Amino acid sequence: MASIREVPASSPKRFERIGAHTHIKGLGLDENLKAEKIKDGMVGQEKAREAAGLVVKLIKEGKLSGKCIILAGPPGTGKTAIAVAISRELGENVPFIQMSGSEIYSTERKKTEILIEAIRKCIGVEIHEMRKVYEGEITSLNINTAPHPYNPYQRVPESVRLTLKTKEEERTIEAGASIAQQILSSGISEGHVVQIDAETGRVASLGLSLESSKGKTYDVDTRRKIPRPEGKVLKEKEFVYVLTLADLDEINARNRSGGVFSLLFGGSETKEIDTEVRMAVDQQVKEWVDQGKAFIHPGVLFIDDSHLLDLEAFSFLGRALESELVPIIILATNRGVTRIRGTDVKSPLGFPIDLIDRSVIIATHPYDAESIQEILRIRAKEEKIEMEDEALEKLTKVGANTSLRYAVQLLSLAAQNAKARGSEKIKKDDVDRVDELFMDVTEAAEYLKKYEERLMVH
Numbered sequence: 001m002a003s004i005r006e007v008p009a010s011s012p013k014r015f016e017r018i019g020a021h022t023h024i025k026g027l028g029l030d031e032n033l034k035a036e037k038i039k040d041g042m043v044g045q046e047k048a049r050e051a052a053g054l055v056v057k058l059i060k061e062g063k064l065s066g067k068c069i070i071l072a073g074p075p076g077t078g079k080t081a082i083a084v085a086i087s088r089e090l091g092e093n094v095p096f097i098q099m100s101g102s103e104i105y106s107t108e109r110k111k112t113e114i115l116i117e118a119i120r121k122c123i124g125v126e127i128h129e130m131r132k133v134y135e136g137e138i139t140s141l142n143i144n145t146a147p148h149p150y151n152p153y154q155r156v157p158e159s160v161r162l163t164l165k166t167k168e169e170e171r172t173i174e175a176g177a178s179i180a181q182q183i184l185s186s187g188i189s190e191g192h193v194v195q196i197d198a199e200t201g202r203v204a205s206l207g208l209s210l211e212s213s214k215g216k217t218y219d220v221d222t223r224r225k226i227p228r229p230e231g232k233v234l235k236e237k238e239f240v241y242v243l244t245l246a247d248l249d250e251i252n253a254r255n256r257s258g259g260v261f262s263l264l265f266g267g268s269e270t271k272e273i274d275t276e277v278r279m280a281v282d283q284q285v286k287e288w289v290d291q292g293k294a295f296i297h298p299g300v301l302f303i304d305d306s307h308l309l310d311l312e313a314f315s316f317l318g319r320a321l322e323s324e325l326v327p328i329i330i331l332a333t334n335r336g337v338t339r340i341r342g343t344d345v346k347s348p349l350g351f352p353i354d355l356i357d358r359s360v361i362i363a364t365h366p367y368d369a370e371s372i373q374e375i376l377r378i379r380a381k382e383e384k385i386e387m388e389d390e391a392l393e394k395l396t397k398v399g400a401n402t403s404l405r406y407a408v409q410l411l412s413l414a415a416q417n418a419k420a421r422g423s424e425k426i427k428k429d430d431v432d433r434v435d436e437l438f439m440d441v442t443e444a445a446e447y448l449k450k451y452e453e454r455l456m457v458h
């Protein structure tokens, strides 16, 4: 029997930096995609939310891949919040990757390499595969042990003989050490329904058989119970995996020999992924799609603070948008007209004009005091912070005068301050104190400017 190795995780890994956005549960739209003033942790900003709702709908219908969406608005107006809400609305099966424009700058890897990897993490591939498996309820199980080769006092599983029963037949099979080991370590015994991959020997327990004596007797047993399988013991079954292109790259890079399908059941050391591997994966995926064995689910790549990207990165993204396997790209920026990084050219949003031309833009607007107060109230609840009305009034005022983001940060700091003086509830004094201790951007800029002037004089 084949040796058994660890199976790579099938779900895409997500990395999220959303500490400040945990209260966002969705876009807060009704069934006609109209925004309700307060819903799903979202407050106000109705137009942007409704636009985002349309985008989600198109993404779900698969009509938006290769498009670019720009979220533009002043700092603290909820651009990141809306992107987080979009990811919530898309659900678990659509890959959503969030990164900051600054993440492309690394001393170890090329910018384009980082972007390619991010893009490939956003493309889901649903693969359907027929595999031969032995399946049935275990009616008898004998594990033979032998002395350990290095330590004769210890015994290790050497082989296994087991009888599998379906509604139609019963068959006894014999297998080697690796299968015996898997059966022992996952606590599989008589009465379990198992699936053993005929080619790789991977063992999976599906649950207890309802017809077995164990399945009948233990009423309080919480293990999953399923009926005894139908059909023959050895059969072909369809398996469905949802992986991303990045997962497939990794699997393929791990083991360049053999087809990718069988590699889903094993792999060894990870190597650097080169262009050749990616091209092979793309080729393979396209073939599967043509043969009806795979389906593509384009996800979303969200690049926050995109004005930090440079011309090289923008032109790479522009080119990527034209290729076949590409996710929806959402770029957020709070810049008006600024220099495109890596050039002397000034441009709206700090993006190249041709990229803007190809995008739809969703604008976010500054909040009124009422919305700010509501958002602060939601944040306080989310962080389990209690505060007096006066303190909330004061924080709202700070938010209206400076930025919402600053007010949200002060909220957590004020809570710490309250705790430090032994109280669970924030008072106005706590807000005043932290407001005094910390600076918002304008204050900081003014202060530094003054300082700069002093240095210039000397």
Ligand SMILES: Nc1ncnc2c1ncn2[C@@H]1O[C@H](COP(=O)(O)OP(=O)(O)OP(=O)(O)O)[C@@H](O)[C@H]1O
Pocket (backbone or CB within 6 Å): 020, 021, 024, 041, 042, 043, 044, 045, 073, 074, 075, 076, 077, 078, 079, 080, 081, 082, 333, 334, 364, 375, 404, 405, 408
């Ligand atoms: N409409 C909203 N409803 C609820 N919470 C919101 C809303 N808009 C913003 N927030 C919250 O306010 C804080 C600041 O907003 P956010 O970080 O999304 O702003 P931003 O536009 O991304 O700012 P920046 O340009 O500085 O990145 C976050 O904690 C966010 O979750």
Ligand SMILES: [Mg+2]
Pocket (backbone or CB within 6 Å): 079, 080, 081, 304, 305, 332
């Ligand atoms: Mg942001």
